[in-house]
Amino acid sequence: MSKDWIPKSKEEQLILARTWLSMLPDTEWNVSKAEIAELAALTAAAEEAHRQTVNGSGGKTLNALEREALRALIEFMRVLRRRRFVVAEEVDFSIIPRGNCEVAVDFWQKGAAHKEKPNGYDGAVVVWGVRDGAPEHPQDLAHHTLASQTPHTLQFVECEKGKTAIIALAWHNERGILGQWSEYKTAVVP
Numbered sequence: 001m002s003k004d005w006i007p008k009s010k011e012e013q014l015i016l017a018r019t020w021l022s023m024l025p026d027t028e029w030n031v032s033k034a035e036i037a038e039l040a041a042l043t044a045a046a047e048e049a050h051r052q053t054v055n056g057s058g059g060k061t062l063n064a065l066e067r068e069a070l071r072a073l074i075e076f077m078r079v080l081r082r083r084r085f086v087v088a089e090e091v092d093f094s095i096i097p098r099g100n101c102e103v104a105v106d107f108w109q110k111g112a113a114h115k116e117k118p119n120g121y122d123g124a125v126v127v128w129g130v131r132d133g134a135p136e137h138p139q140d141l142a143h144h145t146l147a148s149q150t151p152h153t154l155q156f157v158e159c160e161k162g163k164t165a166i167i168a169l170a171w172h173n174e175r176g177i178l179g180q181w182s183e184y185k186t187a188v189v190p
Helices: 010-026 033-055 060-084
Strands: 091-099 102-109 121-130 143-147 152-155 164-173 185-188
Touching: 010 033, 010 060, 033 060, 091 164, 091 185, 102 121, 102 164, 121 152, 143 152
Parallel strands: none
Antiparallel strands: 091 102, 102 152, 121 143, 121 164, 164 185
């Protein structure tokens, strides 16, 4: 059974898009008029391409146009949903000692070949603390910040030198929704 929220059939995908268009203006999703207009244009293009494919000869050109129109529509709907509800991407990071009481956290989207934050995200929430052993929950660590660029430098105080810092990260999207926490990583404060 698929866990994807997008229906498999083209007809059901178009029904979902039309349903969104009818309900989005009345929701608390904070979808802008420009986003609704773009969704309407993508839906109209996909419906027209689908109509031509069904009513036409079904040639390669029409089929390709339909596939591309539906792909663009579905991708836009995924972005809208992700920006408002779901933080599906996971963050991974490495720790780099920088110098006197400084540690850099170099972070990226887990599995990505680049270090750009995912589209629609403010950055990563970084939590850290100097302590013996990891806490039950990352939010129990003493310090936190939102890092919008990587690497992000963490400052420690002189008395924390030589002690173990525990660090975890989670993506933070534009709607303020926090993603899944990374595993804990540790570093000795230089």
